[in-house]
Amino acid sequence: MFKYEIxxxxxxxxxxxxxxxxxxxxxxxNRDHIGEWLKFPSITLGPEDSKTFIxxxxxxxxxxxxxxxxxxxxxxxxxxxxxxxxxxxNKKTEIGYWxxxxxxxxxxxxxSVKALINYAFLELKxxxxxxxxxxxxxxxxxxxxxxxxxxxxxxxxxEYINGRFVDRTIYGLKAEEWRTEYSFFCKDI
Numbered sequence: 001m002f003k004y005e006i007x008x009x010x011x012x013x014x015x016x017x018x019x020x021x022x023x024x025x026x027x028x029x030n031r032d033h034i035g036e037w038l039k040f041p042s043i044t045l046g047p048e049d050s051k052t053f054i055x056x057x058x059x060x061x062x063x064x065x066x067x068x069x070x071x072x073x074x075x076x077x078x079x080x081x082x083x084x085x086x087x088x089x090n091k092k093t094e095i096g097y098w099x100x101x102x103x104x105x106x107x108x109x110x111x112s113v114k115a116l117i118n119y120a121f122l123e124l125k126x127x128x129x130x131x132x133x134x135x136x137x138x139x140x141x142x143x144x145x146x147x148x149x150x151x152x153x154x155x156x157x158x159e160y161i162n163g164r165f166v167d168r169t170i171y172g173l174k175a176e177e178w179r180t181e182y183s184f185f186c187k188d189i
């Protein structure tokens with residue numbers, strides 16, 4: 001999956017080193033917004049950090065260990081989504097995502113998650129997709145809830161972000177559930 005169209009003006013694509021400046025600018029503009037729930041903005045201090053991240057994720061892609069994609073809308077990088085890991089032995093993965101504040105409310109994350117779910121089940125032949133989100137991040141939690149994931153539990157004090165502990169809610173969706181209950185999503189992405 002190098003490029004995947006999610007609608008007429010938006011697509012997912014592997015991040016390339018040439019995207020490092022644009023990735024850093026997006027993170028920098030949204031540092032407080034993203035950093036409320038995720039740790040990486042606090043360690044992304046310049047374009048070189050973004051370049052290192054991209055190179056590392058491309059190596060993980062080459063090793064079939066997981067990867068990150070840019071979310072592009074109208075040829076602008078607006079966010080990122082990916083498989084945090086690919087566990088071939090246990091046939092599962094976890095999807096992570098974030099979006100610049102100015103691009104929220106357009107359904108981009110929902111359509112992007114649908115694409116990665118379909119790819120995980122139809123192409124990678126995985127059995128389960130998980131999504132873990134900060135328990136108090138209602139916008140992020142709405143995605144797996146809308147897409148039929150089951151809330152499987154909550155990990156207390158999962159991460160220490162911005163001087164506070166953040167709980168993590170774990171959602172899961174099995175391939176069988178996707179095929180029987182939500183296969184209609186396969187048609188509209």
